[in-house]
Amino acid sequence: MTPLPKAAGKTWWEHQRTGLSKLVAALAFIVVALTQSHWELHHENVATFLFSTGLGLAAIGATGRIWCSFFISGRKDGELVTEGPYSISRNPLYVFSCIGLMGVGLTTETLTYPLLFLAIFGLYYPGIMAREERRLEELFGESFRQYRQRVPLFWPNSGLYSEPTSWSSNPRLFRRHILSDIWFVWIAAIIELIEGFRNVGWLPHLLTLW
Numbered sequence: 001m002t003p004l005p006k007a008a009g010k011t012w013w014e015h016q017r018t019g020l021s022k023l024v025a026a027l028a029f030i031v032v033a034l035t036q037s038h039w040e041l042h043h044e045n046v047a048t049f050l051f052s053t054g055l056g057l058a059a060i061g062a063t064g065r066i067w068c069s070f071f072i073s074g075r076k077d078g079e080l081v082t083e084g085p086y087s088i089s090r091n092p093l094y095v096f097s098c099i100g101l102m103g104v105g106l107t108t109e110t111l112t113y114p115l116l117f118l119a120i121f122g123l124y125y126p127g128i129m130a131r132e133e134r135r136l137e138e139l140f141g142e143s144f145r146q147y148r149q150r151v152p153l154f155w156p157n158s159g160l161y162s163e164p165t166s167w168s169s170n171p172r173l174f175r176r177h178i179l180s181d182i183w184f185v186w187i188a189a190i191i192e193l194i195e196g197f198r199n200v201g202w203l204p205h206l207l208t209l210w
Contacts, residue, residue, distance in 0.1 A: 036205040037109035047109040054106025058184040061100020068093045069177035074170030080140045088156040100184035107188040112209040
């Protein structure tokens with residue numbers, strides 16, 4: 001864990017990314033809400049399996065993000081965190097986001113949405129990670145370059161895992177992170193609620209997808 005040598009500003013895109021991501025997520029959610037699963041209509045057991053698997057992945061994604069948030073709360077851009085989940089992946093938050101996003105896709109009881117979400121993730125996040133890597137190198141220099149050589153960019157290497165005997169975290173920031181990190185589970189629950197509304201005829205459906 002290396003302290004910040006000098007403050008560095010974020011780009012316009014990095015400042016706007018969260019808001020734009022929420023807008024895209026809201027639009028995607030509206031489309032998902034108006035979609036009915038082919039499996040639900042014709043293969044109920046498959047639909048149940050997809051939803052259960054998706055709920056499990058959403059829970060893993062949320063739990064993993066909370067774990068990461070504990071280590072970086074109050075430290076982001078202030079210290080180079082290399083312990084806990086950051087000892088096995090340089091981007092563990094995005095790893096768990098990918099898992100959670102796949103889970104949310106599967107809770108629609110389709111295969112179309114998880115594949116679509118995975119494709120969007122694959123197109124969107126590599127550029128984000130590259131920009132963040134450049135900023136971290138500017139901030140931490142040789143310390144980050146050594147970290148980059150040792151720890152993989154995305155796919156975790158469990159053999160590298162290390163954690164300290166104690167760790168401090170900013171409780172206020174950590175609480176805020178928890179509320180945002182569990183949104184995967186919230187969305188899965190809302191998707192199931194919307195499905196119930198459709199089944200009783202309270203909501204229409206415009207698409208039927210596999």
